[in-house]
Amino acid sequence: PAYRYEKDPSAIYRQSFSIVRDEADLSCLPEELHPIAVRLIHACGMTDLPTELAWSDTVLDAANDAFRNKAPVLCDVEMVAHGIIRSRLPAGTDVVCTLNDKRVRELAKHLGTTRSAAAVELWTDRLEGAVVAVGNAPTTLFHLLETIASGGAKPALVLGFPVGFVGAAESKDALIENPFGLPFLALRGRRGGSAMAAAAVNALAAGLPEES
Amino acid sequence: PAYRYEKDPSAIYRQSFSIVRDEADLSCLPEELHPIAVRLIHACGMTDLPTELAWSDTVLDAANDAFRNKAPVLCDVEMVAHGIIRSRLPAGTDVVCTLNDKRVRELAKHLGTTRSAAAVELWTDRLEGAVVAVGNAPTTLFHLLETIASGGAKPALVLGFPVGFVGAAESKDALIENPFGLPFLALRGRRGGSAMAAAAVNALAAGLPEES
Numbered sequence: 141p142a143y144r145y146e147k148d149p150s151a152i153y154r155q156s157f158s159i160v161r162d163e164a165d166l167s168c169l170p171e172e173l174h175p176i177a178v179r180l181i182h183a184c185g186m187t188d189l190p191t192e193l194a195w196s197d198t199v200l201d202a203a204n205d206a207f208r209n210k211a212p213v214l215c216d217v218e219m220v221a222h223g224i225i226r227s228r229l230p231a232g233t234d235v236v237c238t239l240n241d242k243r244v245r246e247l248a249k250h251l252g253t254t255r256s257a258a259a260v261e262l263w264t265d266r267l268e269g270a271v272v273a274v275g276n277a278p279t280t281l282f283h284l285l286e287t288i289a290s291g292g293a294k295p296a297l298v299l300g301f302p303v304g305f306v307g308a309a310e311s312k313d314a315l316i317e318n319p320f321g322l323p324f325l326a327l328r329g330r331r332g333g334s335a336m337a338a339a340a341v342n343a344l345a346a347g348l349p350e351e352s
Numbered sequence: 353p354a355y356r357y358e359k360d361p362s363a364i365y366r367q368s369f370s371i372v373r374d375e376a377d378l379s380c381l382p383e384e385l386h387p388i389a390v391r392l393i394h395a396c397g398m399t400d401l402p403t404e405l406a407w408s409d410t411v412l413d414a415a416n417d418a419f420r421n422k423a424p425v426l427c428d429v430e431m432v433a434h435g436i437i438r439s440r441l442p443a444g445t446d447v448v449c450t451l452n453d454k455r456v457r458e459l460a461k462h463l464g465t466t467r468s469a470a471a472v473e474l475w476t477d478r479l480e481g482a483v484v485a486v487g488n489a490p491t492t493l494f495h496l497l498e499t500i501a502s503g504g505a506k507p508a509l510v511l512g513f514p515v516g517f518v519g520a521a522e523s524k525d526a527l528i529e530n531p532f533g534l535p536f537l538a539l540r541g542r543r544g545g546s547a548m549a550a551a552a553v554n555a556l557a558a559g560l561p562e563e564s
Contacts (some may be wrong), residue, residue, distance in 0.1 A: 141501060143526060145494045145519045147465040152491075152518045159517040185515045185542035219546060222430040253359040279364075282357045289353060303397045303547070305371040306364045307357045314355060330397035333547050334431060335515070 156182055163187045172200055176325070176343040183339035184331075192328045194316045199297055202323035203344040206271050206296035212236050213271045213341055214263050214295070216256055216280040216302075220273050223338025228345040238262035257283035268293035271344075274300055275337030278307030281315055288320050299344075300326030301337040308332060368394055375399045384412055388537070388555040395551035396543075404540045406528045411509055414535035415556040418483050418508035424448050425483045425553055426475050426507070428468055428492040428514075432485050435550025440557040450474035469495035480505035483556075486512055487549030490519030493527055500532050511556075512538030513549040520544060 146152050157178055164187040166174050173195060181189050212234040215221040221237045229235070238244065238259040248258035256277030263270070267287075272295045274281050281302055288294055300315040302308040312326045325340055358364050369390055376399040378386050385407060393401050424446040427433040433449045441447070450456065450471040460470035468489030475482070479499075484507045486493045493514055500506055512527045514520040524538045537552055 141497075141526070141531065143494050143498055143501075145490065145522065147469065147491060149466050152466070156517045182516065184545065185517065185520060218434040219431045219550075222434050223546070254361050254364070257359065278357065279359060282355050285353075286355055289355075304394065305368045305397065308397060310357065314353075319353065333396065333545065334435070335545050335547070338431075 160187065164190060166190050169193065176340065179339045179343040180327070180336050183335045184333070186331075189327060189331075192331070193325070194312070194328055195325045196323045198321075198323040199325050200344070202297040203271065206269060207233070207345055209269065211270050211296055212266045213273060214238075214266065215337070216259070216274045217276045217334060219334035220275040220337045220341075223275075223334055224273075224341050225345075228342050234266075236263070236266060253283065254279040256280045260284050260287060264293060267295055270295045271341065272298045273337040273341050274298065274302055275332065275334035276302060278302040278304070278311035281311040282307065285311075285314055285318060285320075288318075288322065294320065294322065297323040297325070299337055299340040300324055301332035301334075301340065303330065303332035305330060372399065376402060378402050381405065388552065391551045391555040392539070392548050395547045396545070398543075401539060401543075404543070405537070406524070406540055407537045408535045410533075410535040411537050412556070414509040415483065418481060419445070419557050421481065423482050423508055424478045425485060426450075426478065427549070428471070428486045429488045429546060431546035432487040432549045432553075435487075435546055435554075436485075437554050437557075440554050446478075448475070448478060465495065466491040468492045472496050472499060476505060479507055482507045483553065484510045485549040485553050486510065486514055487544065487546035488514060490514040490516070490523035493523040494519065497523075497526055497530060497532075500530075500534065506532065506534065509535040509537070511549055511552040512536055513544035513546075513552065515542065515544035517542060 160178050160181045168190050210230050210233045215237045218237050221235050224235050244255050244258050248255045257279040260283045300312045302311050309329050315324050315326050372390050372393045380402050422442050422445045427449045430449050433447050436447050453474055456467050456470050460467045469491040472495045512524045514523050521541050527536050527538050
């Protein structure tokens with residue numbers, strides 16, 4: 141068979157974003173979040189995300205400041221870290237994932253929790269003012285909120301996209317209702333994932349024009 | 353606030369799979385694909401996947417043979433490679449992603465296509481009998497089908513999970529209708545992604561009991 145398909149990367153992007161703009165109803169979102177919503181939809185192929193998005197009014201300013209200050213991006217899993225387009229971040233910005241650090245397994249056993257939660261303990265030095273992107277584990281998000289509740293360092297913002305059936309929706313609700321004034325962007329419910337968390341970082345990283 | 357949530361990893365898995373089994377209608381799938389469908393659903397938080405799944409009757413045998421032979425796993429993007437649980441694969445199995453190879457950018461320019469398609473050209477030596485996992489780019493899948501159509505090496509099976517609005521559904525339809533007798537598992541439509549492609553590899557890697 142002869143296969144006919146679009147091979148020009150910029151045409152693919154252009155057509156994709158145009159389809160998303162045509163089909164997705166973004167009217168529930170403030171104008172300045174539209175480009176970010178478009179990128180999130182683009183990352184997952186689903187146009188019905190907007191009504192499930194939740195955000196704090198402070199999230200865009202917080203993101204701009206954080207990226208300008210070369211705040212590190214702390215990720216719960218390597219998949220998120222590898223979905224981030226490094227060239228979008230200011231030179232010298234670190235992308236960090238501690239999940240596979242050798243100390244995590246012992247730490248998880250010691251704390252009686254998951255490795256994903258224990259990995260947050262190893263963020264401590266870099267957590268103040270950081271960009272946190274959670275694309276997989278509800279326990280990462282819960283444990284982060286616990287450390288903040290007990291007086292620990294506060295990140296600049298949290299991108300909350302844990303996925304799944306046990307704790308994902310609840311962890312994002314807890315983020316959305318956080319009493320710490322913590323800026324956030326999150327997708328309510330069971331959906332989420334590394335691709336969306338990475339897309340959120342990529343979209344926020346430069347106040348990007350969406351066709352870039 | 354005090355956060356209450358499940359912290360025991362095996363309880364989280366058990367509860368997750370139990371919710372999926374309760375809520376998802378797997379009756380459209382052959383029994384032997386149920387564990388794989390459960391893992392795919394678990395990876396994305398969406399119980400309505402089964403009716404969109406497509407597979408060849410040969411895919412399970414092909415996967416078992418391939419993994420037993422330590423066939424390499426060829427991934428379109430690093431996110432897929434990093435979602436694969438290496439301990440599930442037989443020792444000595446390679447997980448390969450050529451997208452960031454230095455030669456890819458030139459090759460893409462030369463071929464007039466995307467980097468994702470050009471990266472397939474660098475699989476050549478390892479493609480025969482390999483496990484191919486596509487979690488992002490429709491052009492990877494189309495280009496692979498083209499190389500097979502023109503007499504190139506044939507992988508043992510293809511896991512087709514490109515995501516998005518331009519070519520994703522079409523590339524998976526082309527895989528599903530492939531006239532090469534190529535074993536496959538794929539998700540029709542726009543949905544897909546690295547997490548699903550990796551989950552498919554993880555699920556197939558050992559004919560796994562789903563609670564492992």
